[in-house]
Amino acid sequence: MNILVCVKRVPATGGRVTLTGDGLAIDARFLSFTISPHEECAVEEAVRLVEASGGGTTTVLTLGAEAAADQLRDALAVGMTRAIHLVTDGEDWDPMATAAAIVGVVRADAAEGFDHDLVLFGNEAADSGDYQVPIRVAAALDRPWLTGVKGLDVEGTSVRARRDGTRGQEVYHVPLPAVLAVREGLNRPRYPSIPGRLRAKKVAIMATRPERQVGGPTMIRLRVPDEEDAQVHVLGTGAEAAPAVVDLLESLGLVNP
């Protein structure tokens, strides 16, 4: 079985977000980088499925700046076998342009004998939250798709995929080849091992610079929402604060005295 997983490099912001002076990006000078937890689960699932199927390839793909090669190495370190880098100048691509570039890779891979039975995405990118690249890729390839996937079992030439519905869980039959957008909770991703890191260093990343299609929407600027400055009311320090806490619970009507 061959699986392609698409990931996106994003800054690992902590408690506060600071924007760059031009308001076009998060100021990431002092931040590390990561991928979405949804995508970590997609990577983990691909590694497990190909291991269980007894052979095949796991390819990780990213579209992003030169530095996004780090995120490809991270995926290789936990067991992915091939890596493809669609190198950009670092500008954020809109979802239509991103999907078109990924479709190009799936077609080119197929021409070289890497027919991907599954193309996995995170349900939405951590930063842009566009919720549409997987479906655009599926539509362009005319492949069946499902979003919000939190469990999947391969059964011959199809998968049984579970997701949360409005009234409990829904189970779907999805024939292969297919495109799935998965959510965190699908599995618990492993951490890379030292031998995994060493192996990842040796894999040659296939890098190309794709043509950028015109799409939309076009970002004009970012803004951090103005939050009312919450004046925190410190009830006390340590265990001695307990009576004040219970007074508060009573006054909020959460417990009956």
Added chain:
Amino acid sequence: MSGLGAGAVIVFVEHATGEPAPASLAALAVARGLADALGAPLEAVALGEGAVAAASALGAHGLGVVHVAHDDKGDAGRPFDTPALPGRLLAHLLVTNAPRALIAAATARGTETLAYAAALTNLPLAAACTQVSAADGEDPARALSVTRLRWGGSVLEEARLDGATVLLTVADGAGADGAVPAPPAGAPRIITLADEGGQPDTRVRLVERVASAAGGVSLAEARVVVGGGRGVGGPDAFGLLEELAALLGGTVGVSRVVTGAGWRPHSEQVGQTGTRISPDLYIACGISGAIQHIVGCRGARAILAINTDRDAPIMARATYAVVGDLHAVVPAIIAELRRRGATPGA
């Protein structure tokens, strides 16, 4: 084109067998604001069993025209049992009616349906918008301005959406600035949407529904959530948080550090890639308050932070705080509740 002049603004209304969903009515309010600004007619589309009833109900919301399809019960192509079908129907509507905009609530279903319709028609889609208006100094028939959520709502993006027909989903809680509800239009005209013909795409099929386990308080709906983060230190100490939650008639929620370490299941995770909560009180114990966690608990009426670090980011978001070690503070709160014989409030 539907009539002369500006193309319509069409809202995809989700419904529970005939009852329009509140999220869709919120999207409708935003759509009405846009339609008014553009001088465009406002229409709706409803699919699946009960679509006609939903369409009739929309009359009270000022809708004069509602497109419907697959109202029949037990219809071979029940729209939502094959996720591709609703998007195909909307793509067909986009092609035949060339509306100015197609708008839905940013629910899981609204999002995937619009995404597929946009993909099939190769039109742009802006997800999770909080505002939409004509773009300043641009032809309103060609460009719209939107504000949309990034990072689950921690960051806002102002963007331009070019095209004569565009799609957008409306984020939960988006305000409809200046949109005045139109007077009831009486019974709306109901137009049956034709299938695009050919074989329906039933490759992906719903084969089973598993009802959620009954009992227990659901995290999304709990009135009190007792949250635990890295500061809890390991799986065992969660017994304390469970005990406190039980005394308050609430439930336990956790940070990603906790689920990543395998201390608790992902179903308890609060945040951008977990569950959004909106309790009356969120008691955040040993949680620093990363933006991805905060977007999950912004709906809380009040936050009580229990943290050893007076300067943790959560302190800037919390209403109340206790500075101290949760392993001392939480048992003391439990003891005090027991001493007073407190029971959960009604």
